[in-house]
Amino acid sequence: MCITHKEVADRIIQCLTEKQAQLRSSIVLAGSVNYHLRIKLLKGPNYQGLITVRFFALKHTDEVFLDFTGKTILGMSINNNQVENIDWDGNFLKLKGVKQGRNEILVHYENKYDNDGNGLHSFIDEDKKQYIYTNLAVIYCRRVFPCFDQPDLKGSFQLTAISPKDWIVLSNEIPSEKLDVSTHFNQKETIYSLEFIKQIIEDNSSYDLREFPESKPLASYLFGIMAGPYAEVKCKQTYKNIPMSLFTRESIMPHLLRISDFLFEVTNKSMEVYERIFGYDFPFNKYDQIYVPEFNWGAMENAGIVTFNDLYVYREEVDSVKLTKLANTTSHELSHHWFGNLVTMKWWNDVWLNESFADFISHYCLSQFQTTTRPMSDIWVAFNARKAWGYRTDEQVTTHPIAGSVPDTNTAENVFDGITYAKGAATLRQLFSLVSVENFSKAMKEYFHKFEWRSATLSDLINTVDEQFQQSGSSFSLSSWQKTWICKAGLNKCIPLFDPSSRDVNSKLVIKQTYTLEMHPTLRNHKMKIAFFDENAKIVHQQDILLQDQPETVITYDGSKGNYKALLLNYQDETFIKIAFDSHSIQFFKENLNKVDCELSRTLIWQAFYNMVRDGDLSSEEYIELFINHINLEKSDGLISNQLQFLETAFLSFTPGKYSKILGNKIFDFLWSMIEGSDDSQVNKKLALIGYLPSFAKSEEKVRKLLEWYNRKALTKETMGIKTQWQIVQAVYRIKDISKEEKEELFQTQSQKDKSDQVPLYEQYCKSLLASPEEKEKLWQSYLDPNNPLSTRLLEYSLMGFKSHSTTELTQKYQLLWLQNLSYVFKTCKRELFKAYVLYLQPSQETLDEEFNNSLLKIKSEITEDVLHKVLLECQDNNSRKQKAISTFLANTKLTV
Ligand SMILES: [Zn+2]
Structure with missing residues (x-):
């Protein structure tokens, strides 16, 4: 032929x-x-x-x-x-x-x-x-x-x-x-x-x-x-003898071996829980998990051959929060073998059926057992941390219903976001609390048997679950739940009008409900718990309430049970809603946050304060102050780790550039003293603190201090992992006053120590960070080239370096070029390249000049692709949020620079 x-x-x-x-x-x-x-x-x-x-x-x-x-x-x-x-x-x-x-x-x-x-x-x-x-x-x-x-x-x-x-x-x-x-x-x-x-x-x-x-x-x-020449570790004892192995590159296998027992434990125990909840045996013949390089996502649930991003193969000891995230991803991918692999959505508009479900059920699954090989952090605190992603996405003008329309596969790639995962998962958690787990489990068994090896739609799921509810005599209306929660976009916010002086057994409390975006004016029913705190920050009264889908709900509560000083809405985090404080509670929590007993409650209070920073209602300076006042007394390492992440964002995204040195120094000194003051038993706490320390080194003085540690002349008790070493190299490169020679010498020293595939990544970062204006121009041209030979991962590091150190003049030039080339890159480059172009080069300045804003409006009116509109709208949205936060900072600051 x-x-x-x-x-x-x-x-x-x-x-x-x-x-x-x-x-x-x-x-x-x-x-x-x-x-x-x-x-x-x-x-x-x-x-x-x-x-x-x-x-x-x-x-x-x-x-x-x-x-x-x-x-x-x-x-x-x-x-x-x-x-x-x-x-x-x-x-x-x-x-x-x-x-x-x-x-x-x-x-x-x-x-x-x-x-x-x-x-x-x-x-x-x-x-x-x-x-x-x-x-x-x-x-x-x-x-x-x-x-x-x-x-x-x-x-x-x-x-x-x-x-x-x-x-x-x-x-x-x-x-x-x-x-x-x-x-x-x-x-x-x-x-x-x-x-x-x-x-x-x-x-x-x-x-x-x-x-x-x-x-x-x-x-x-x-x-x-x-x-390829992948290295393998077999699980010796698996659930029901299902063949199970881990694979990764030979060069990083020793790191994977350190946590392989933990991964097998989580996988086997999750399998047992899922078979029980779903009433359907694991549907495939084997279960391999492969940790692969340059992966775009966290993991992917290919049937029986799941791939994970090998950034999860930690090359140093990590805290329990990070391990819990890995456990959650492990359990999440396994759950897809029922939800997604056995029964698949008909079209991408129902991708939430896969992702929301997997995201909720994996947390629920992990809450059903303890691990013995490594400890995990509190799973519902982890769930709350993930919800922050959902809240952020749902407040953007580009938000969408959990189940929306997906006209083509370009749009499909865009819906893998905080709505599909985190909001969808939180909504399902609310559904779980509205009906019993037993009822849900019966419905799942029916659903999997009915649609096994086929595709299904949202109505197939809803009808199966509804039938189960009808049989159990439940009065709950699934169709109205679906209408407001699944088919309508937008986030609700609630605030109480609380009078702490009321001691009446029939005290009245008004809770106002609003929406955060005018364009999505849906109010919803929210089942939640509320808690009242006394002067010692102890919960002295709590009750279940149903917040009506109305602007105001009036609650009657017993005010005689103690000296109520503060009130927390949604205190067990059962619904998806942004909570705010009344003026009494806000003051009380600012002074007594660390005395609150329950870790999840403290997490929710911290989250409400952080949201105030994002909304421009509290300056990042005051938030940093709160952090420094309370976190030293914090007992939970998991909470410290999560809050460090929010602190980093508040500092990097919502603080005016000219104050970053003075505030960075303050946080740096505080974290350094916390590390010095922690004893050897507080491993998780120290690992979390060390992980974030380099982010705050914004002055030469603090970077030199990190270098002393790098050269084992300070913090000598603390071992330094390879990732921290590279973070220090990056911090050194960001300081203008340190000479090029010193930087390059340090890079050489570090490359000799590491010799792994990480070296080329940091090389890209450092090279584009130090580039001269002419070299920057060349780099810019390479970013627009659809045939750029760099892998996406290498390119990402180059882009990060490119953006992290520019003169104002250059920044302005490339801001405009970014806009002007957006459509070209979208049409000619592979999707991952386009995503990196948007994510890493998108202008996010404290002030964008008029020329930029005018160009943005012009380009927006000319383009026809929904994906590009979304990018531009989010760019505007992020910048206006940032500018509001910066104005709040400037209006309230006590600092002088
Ligand atoms: Zn998934």
């Missing part, structure tokens, strides 16, 4: 629309799709594939297409007829002459490994070993092979992988033992009829072949391949 050839040189990347997907689903029979992928994984930049796609069409048509954005199609046949004129625009591969009934498409293609963390990513470690992995969500399966890249057209996958002898290959199923390439091909010659095997046959001693059995029906985004 001769080889036809089609290559796409300049391609406009197009997304898949919901309409296209619906059309395809109306022709291709759900459940009929089968893929057999034969893939030749070569060392170096290229790989080859030969794929057979089988499906049943409901009619004779020319309308069906496969998604494919690979490099070159070498040959193709439809139902054994070779296609001479391949109709492919680099996005959609049209199938002419699909017949009613069974069809078989064969495509032979050549491809380049990716370097942006999506598709089939290749990474070369510092030891020169090459590692390959897939990340196919949301629409990157089409980069790796031609497919129906939409979640409702599930297919079963068969894989035959040819790879270098020193590589292992993993996929969704357990493979056969390695097979001899030539014998195998002789037996199956007819299948491998194209050029595919030629070169391998000639050199078969260097390659292995593995056959993977047919997988369960999976959405295309859940297929996975990992290949």
Whole structure:
């Protein structure tokens, strides 16, 4: 058979629309799709594939297409007829002459490994070993092979992988033992009829072949391949003997081994909890977790072959808050094997069914057991920290309903945000508290059995849960809950009108409810608990209340039970609402915060104060003061760690630049003295403090102090992890008054100490930070280049360095250029590159000049893409919030500089 050839040189990347997907689903029979992928994984930049796609069409048509954005199609046949004129625009591969009934498409293609963390990513470690992995969500399966890249057209996958002898290959199923390439091909010659095997046959001693059995029906985004000299650690005792291993690069395996027992413990215990809650056994044959480099997300739930960002393979001891986050991600990904992998959303508008659910249920799951290998921090405090992301997103003008409309896959990539994860999860927690866990569990069992291996929609879930509620005699209305919580955007805020002097048994309390955005004026019912505190900050009275979906709710409470001094709304954090204090409580908590007994209550109070900074109602200076006054007496290490993160943001984002040195010095000295004053038993506390210390070193004096520590002349008792060492190098680079020579010498010293894949990252950071105006210009041009050879991760470090040290003149120049090139980068660059361009270069100055604002308005009126509108609106939104906070600071400051 001769080889036809089609290559796409300049391609406009197009997304898949919901309409296209619906059309395809109306022709291709759900459940009929089968893929057999034969893939030749070569060392170096290229790989080859030969794929057979089988499906049943409901009619004779020319309308069906496969998604494919690979490099070159070498040959193709439809139902054994070779296609001479391949109709492919680099996005959609049209199938002419699909017949009613069974069809078989064969495509032979050549491809380049990716370097942006999506598709089939290749990474070369510092030891020169090459590692390959897939990340196919949301629409990157089409980069790796031609497919129906939409979640409702599930297919079963068969894989035959040819790879270098020193590589292992993993996929969704357990493979056969390695097979001899030539014998195998002789037996199956007819299948491998194209050029595919030629070169391998000639050199078969260097390659292995593995056959993977047919997988369960999976959405295309859940297929996975990992290949390379990955190192493995097997779990010796697994839940129900389900095969379970961890994998990562050889160079970082020693670090993974330090926490492997903890990870296995969390995985096995979570599996047991999920089987119990869902009433459905773990649906896959094995469970591998692979920690991969240059990963874009935290983790991805490929069925039975979950990938994690290898930044989670901590190279130094970390505090319990970080370990708890990792435990939560571990449990989250596992839960997707029911919610997402077994039952999949029909289209991306229901991605919240996957993510909100996984985000809530993983926290609930972790609250059901204790770990013995490593301690975890309080799980509901961790849940609250995550909610902050939801609150922030829901207050932006670009917020959206939990279940919204997703017209195409470009939009789909944007909805993986604080609404889909954190708000959705908090909403489900509210649902859990409104109905019992037992009822919910029964509904889940029904849901999974009814929709197993298929796709479902929001109404499928709601109907199943509603039926269960009706049977249990519950009066709760799921449809009104769905209407206000799932289908309407926007955040509510509540504030009490509290009179502490009222001692009446029938005291009245008015609670006002508002919305934070005029454009989303929905008020909601909120079930919550409220707590009253006495003069010793002890809770002397608490009660359940239902906040009505009205501007005011009047509550009756018993005021005679003590000397009430303060009131906290939503004190067990059961609902998703922004809380504010009355004037008495605000003063009381400012003075007595550290005396409050319950950790979750203290967390909520801290969060309310931090929100005041973001809203411009409290200056960051006063917030820093509060931190310094109270955190020394704080008993919970987890709370200290979380609050350090908020302190860092308040300091870096909401403090005028000219005060950053004086306030930075103050915080630095305070944290330094806390580290010195902590005894050896307070490991978690010290690790948290050390982790944040370099962020506040804004003066040469403080950076020199860090250097003394680096050179073991100060804080000599404290060991310094590799990450902290690099943070110190970065802090040194940020100080203008330290000479270039001294900086470069330090960089050399540190590179000698580390020698890992982290060195090139920090090299990018330091290089672009020190760049001259001419070098900056060159760097800028490289950021606009769609063919920039840097991986996304390397590019991110370059962008961070670029932005962190610019003269005002340069900053202004690039602010404008950023705006002017936004649309160009969106249209020409890979999505991860565009995201990095937005995230790291977006102007966030204390004042943006008129020219910038005028350009922004002009560009906004010219562009048509929703994704770009969103970026510009958020840019405006963030800047106006920042400017309000800065004005509050300037109006109230006691500092002089
Ligand atoms: Zn998830």
